[in-house]
């Protein structure tokens with residue numbers, strides 16, 4: 001924040017706009033209409049997206065004066081690690097729509113800030129490559145892995161093993177996307193991103209996924225001999241070793257089999273609490289459930305022995321007319337009562353939004369679309385600056401409100417309007 005003001009004194013403009021409205025406007029101009037529809041879009045008529053922002057506006061920060069706020073602390077602890085600010089990069093799939101290799105750029109941005117990046121299961125770059133990019137900035141920079149629970153248990157195990165191998169600090173299991181929501185912006189353009197192969201690099205770089213595709217092709221070749229075993233072998237080597245080449249070959253029927261397989265198996269709509277119980281035995285990583293909005297589900301999550309939840313409505317992309325995450329947090333935080341970590345996302349775009357979420361009981365907030373707009377406008381630097389600005393605003397707002405440590409924030413800081 002000091003840097004920004006200093007630059008302003010010298011009449012240098014910041015790399016990315018310092019408010020969300022202008023950031024969004026500029027990103028829209030920079031992106032293709034397809035990318036904009038997918039990234040900015042929400043479910044149905046956009047009511048949940050609107051609700052997320054409106055709910056924040058119903059809480060006002062009531063500042064205190066004449067307290068020494070010269071020294072402030074934003075640092076928190078998450079699963080045994082110190083994190084410099086209560087902010088994470090949310091998992092965002094099909095990021096290559098915003099910029100080529102977006103996941104690697106965002107990884108670099110997160111590593112530069114030292115805050116965790118949650119790798120999407122639907123990333124455009126394999127997790128090993130993003131982790132390597134982050135390690136170049138800071139070896140062991142915090143990274144989490146987000147899982148969509150596949151219909152194939154062995155694929156789940158394979159993804160978890162890879163996440164452990166890249167030294168992920170936690171696994172986030174996203175529960176609100178058992179099916180893809182009704183997204184008119186994409187539907188009206190006739191554009192489902194994954195159908196063109198974006199966002200499936202985690203799969204095409206996976207051994208187990210390659211096996212599944214080849215099993216399917218083998219079965220198909222029994223019925224249709226024109227799909228030869230040679231073709232199967234070629235496909236497997238392409239998908240395992242060179243996702244980039246896979247994408248450029250997407251028009252061929254063989255990679256299309258991968259896309260179809262992905263669409264068939266990426267998510268398990270039958271998933272239930274009994275399945276979840278088995279996850280503990282499959283990984284030693286802390287488990288975080290993403291998409292919890294009901295206090296009873298939060299209570300069950302605590303009882304199930306998970307390590308954290310993310311109060312999320314997927315940025316308003318799944319249900320039209322869902323409860324805002326701030327309102328949901330207000331009912332969930334008292335139930336959890338500090339027993340596990342509570343994170344929040346969806347519409348948290350400024351430092352004061354983060355402060356309100358912390359005051360209502362969140363331990364940290366994840367930022368989704370803003371970092372994608374940053375990467376679309378100015379690559380890794382853009383993604384970093386957007387999140388650095390949110391952190392700087394949080395720091396300022398904390399001090400201006402008369403507080404010196406994010407750990408001290410509670411409901412007394414706010415008044416319900």
Ligand code: FNR
Pocket residue numbers: 038039040090091092093094120121122123146174290312313314315316345346347348366367368369370
């Ligand atoms: C997402 N989100 C998401 N979540 C997840 O668990 N796995 C994923 O692959 C994706 N993909 C994805 C793509 C895009 C383009 C967006 C905008 C979002 C949801 C994301 O993690 C987060 O919950 C929301 O983005 C938070 O809301 P805001 O900050 O975008 O309003």
